[in-house]
Amino acid sequence: MNTGKTYLNILLTVGVAVALSSCGGQDEIYKEWVKKGGYDYPAKAINLSSVIGYKSVIINWEKPMDPAVRTATLFWDNYAGSKSIDYADYPDGKVSMSVDNLEDRSYTFDIVNYDDAGNRSLAAEITVSPYSDSWMVTRSERTVTRAEMVGGNKDARIVMSKATDEMVATRFRYKNLQDEWVECETILKPGENEVTFPNALKGKRFEYSSSFCPKNGKDTVWTNWTKSVDGISYALDGKRWNVAVTKNQYFGINVAGNIFDGNKDLSAFSWHSSKSDATKNIFPKILSIDTQKAFGEEYSFTRFEFYEHPDQPTLRYIKDIVIYVGSTYYDPDDNDYLNHYGIPFIGTQFSTEGKVSTASATQGATGRYLSVVFKNSWNTKEGFIDLWELVPYGYIPSQAD
Secondary structure (H helix, E strand, O other): OOHHHHHHHHHHHHHHHHHHHHHHHHHHHHHHHOOOOOOOOOOOOEEEEEEEOEEEEEEEEOOOOOOOEEEEEEEOOOOOEEEEEEEOOOOOOEEEEOOOOOOOOOOOEEEEEEOOOOOOOOOOOEOOOOOOOOHHHHOOOOEEEEEEEOOOEEEEEEEEOOEEEEEEEEEEEEEEEEOOOOEEEEEOOOOOOOOEOOOOOOOOOEEEEEEEOOEOOOOOOOOOOOOOOOOOOOEEOOOOOOEOOOOOOEOEOOOOHHOOOOOOOOOHEEEEOOOOOOOOOOEEEEEEEEEEOOOOOEEEEEEEEEEEEOHHHHHOOOOOOEEEEEEOOOOOOOOOOOHHHHOOEEEEEEEOOOEEEEEEEEEEEEEEEEEEEOOOOOOOOEEEEEEEEEEEEEOOHHHHH
């Protein structure tokens, strides 16, 4: 007796039985589509695609060639949500269906086709993730680089930082000369960063808002209005301010008070440091300024223009400076100013290239008192400083809103 052959026949018999049983199980799974003669269910939707939106999506698909297909239903949230269509309303067989009021998460959408008898197709599936508020909070808003009055204090020039990722536009609103909020007609595009406010009220804060849209999104979403940290700055008149200077650091009529006299192009009205051999090379040379503003009415300073010789670069001496702003007086004869003045507001180095050098900050500093510390001079031999005019820019915070 060939026992090996007998065992093989037994194994083959068992295998066939298992296979037949398995096929029977598959038939059970698809029994709702089974008819006599075999499977007979409508064809699935084809060519699925999607477009994401703000709390919404658009699902696109096409009707298959199967002439038995008549209607379709779009399901989501495990079939808790649904919308149905009749293909008769779509002669070209191309369907676009919008679903709104969605959360900021991933959704699986199933499209099921039906024939006249109500037979269902297999589901055509697509997974989509709309965007919502949690996406918006990850977007970065622009910041204000400069906001100053121009054109005789009639218009305001606003300079913003560059557009951030997926930003579409930035809009503005501001106070006009009638102290009314108006929206600026100019809207900044991503490649732009400067805008002009016509007939703007100086010293006032303004507001801005940017819109965002993902690269494959359909909806542009605007951020809430952001109020500028500082008001729109303007050139401050220092004619009535008190100015003191380090002992003996002046030359003849070129005294420190000349820096606020409005004469930017007359050497006789500049402040020139000492030319005496005994004191000319002494540093630091310090200007101490009292704006005489009452408490609560102090200026917030944002920028300073230093005017030097208009024609001769070799006569432009200012090199490294430090500016302080505070509520207590700065002693111009304090050689230990580093330990007594506190934290500097601005520190910078000037070149000799232009007659006007600028020291600016990203955010204003408020105080009654100013101090400008000249740490050295480009004129290393004699240590001269020759400042023709100082023009501070700022605003009054208590009047900015």
